[in-house]
Amino acid sequence: MAKLLEVKNLVKSFGGVKAVNNISFDLFEGQILAMIGPNGAGKSTCFNLINGQLMPDRGSIRVDGREVIGLKPRQIWKLGIGRTFQITSTFVSMTVLENVQMALMSHHRKTKSLFQKAGNLFVDESMELLNLLGLAQQHDRLCGVIAYGDLKRVELAMALSHRPRLLLMDEPTAGMGPAERLSLMKLTSRIVRTRNLGVLFTEHDMDVVFSHADRVMVLNRGELILEGLPQKVRENKDVQLIYLGNGGA
Numbered sequence: 001m002a003k004l005l006e007v008k009n010l011v012k013s014f015g016g017v018k019a020v021n022n023i024s025f026d027l028f029e030g031q032i033l034a035m036i037g038p039n040g041a042g043k044s045t046c047f048n049l050i051n052g053q054l055m056p057d058r059g060s061i062r063v064d065g066r067e068v069i070g071l072k073p074r075q076i077w078k079l080g081i082g083r084t085f086q087i088t089s090t091f092v093s094m095t096v097l098e099n100v101q102m103a104l105m106s107h108h109r110k111t112k113s114l115f116q117k118a119g120n121l122f123v124d125e126s127m128e129l130l131n132l133l134g135l136a137q138q139h140d141r142l143c144g145v146i147a148y149g150d151l152k153r154v155e156l157a158m159a160l161s162h163r164p165r166l167l168l169m170d171e172p173t174a175g176m177g178p179a180e181r182l183s184l185m186k187l188t189s190r191i192v193r194t195r196n197l198g199v200l201f202t203e204h205d206m207d208v209v210f211s212h213a214d215r216v217m218v219l220n221r222g223e224l225i226l227e228g229l230p231q232k233v234r235e236n237k238d239v240q241l242i243y244l245g246n247g248g249a
Contacts, residue, residue, distance in 0.1 A: 001028040003065075004166045004198040005050070010059035012045055019045040020056070021222040029165065032192055032199045034213035034230075036206075038242070041219040043202045047170055050200075051083055052076045063166065082164035084172055088151045090158070092144035096135055099143055100126040100157050107162035129157040133187065149180035156188070167192075169201035173208055181205055185212045210234055218242075 005027040012020040020042045027033050035043050048054040050061055052073040061068050063079050077083075090099050104122040130136045133153045138146060143154060152172060159167060172188070173181035185208050192199055203209050209216060210230045217227040220242050226233055233239055 006062040008060040011057045018222045023224045027198045030196045031214050034209045034216045035202045037219035042222040080165040082159035083168040084155050090143040097139040103158035103161035133157045149176050166198045
C-alpha cells in the first residue's frame with residue numbers, strides 16, 4: 001500500500017497550551033484511520049494543521065511524499081485532499097444537484113466563467129456522485145429542506161467531486177441518529193475500498209469507530225497516547241480510563 005499521509009513530530013501551541021504535542025502517524029491508501037479523544041484532546045487542531053488552516057510550530061506533514069507545511073488550504077486541496085466538516089457547509093437555497101455542480105465547477109475551475117449557464121455544467125458527473133451516495137432521487141430538492149443525514153451525504157458527494165486520494169472527515173456523523181451514523185460510515189467504507197482512498201476521521205460514537213476503522217489513534221491533552229487495531233485500543237486500560245470510561249466502550 002502506498003503511503004498517502006506522513007505526520008512527524010507535529011507541535012502546535014496556543015499561548016502556554018500545547019494543543020498538539022509531538023504527534024506522529026502515517027495513513028495508507030485503502031485505509032480508514034480514526035482519531036479519537038475527549039474534548040480538547042487536539043483532534044480539530046491536528047485536522048486544521050493537515051488542511052493548512054493552521055501553521056505548526058514545528059514538525060512535518062507530507063502528502064504523497066511532498067511537504068505541505070506552508071501551503072494554503074486550496075493548494076493542499078489540489079493535491080488530492082478532500083474534507084467534510086462537523087457542521088454541514090452546503091448551500092441551503094440550492095438544490096442537491098446544484099451543490100454538487102458547484103463543487104465540480106470549482107474543481108474544473110469554471111466558477112469565473114460568467115457566460116455559461118451553470119445549470120448545464122457537469123450534470124452527468126454530478127448525478128453519478130449522487131447515485132453513488134444514494135441521493136439521485138433527491139437531486140431536485142433544496143438542501144434547506146432535506147433530512148440532516150442526507151445533508152451529510154451531499155457534503156460527502158461535494159468532497160468527492162475532485163476525486164481526492166485522501167479524505168479528512170471531522171465528526172462525519174455528528175447530529176445523526178444511530179442508524180444513520182452506521183449507514184453513512186458503511187457507505188464511506190465501501191467508497192474507500194472501491195476507490196482506494198485513505199480516510200482520517202474524528203468521531204465520538206465508539207460503535208462507529210470500532211465498526212469501521214482499520215486503525216485507531218487516541219489523543220489526550222495534545223499527545224498521542226496509543227495507536228493500533230480497534231480491538232487493541234478498546235481493551236487498553238489507559239484508554240478506558242481516560243476516554244471510554246472504566247466500563248470500556
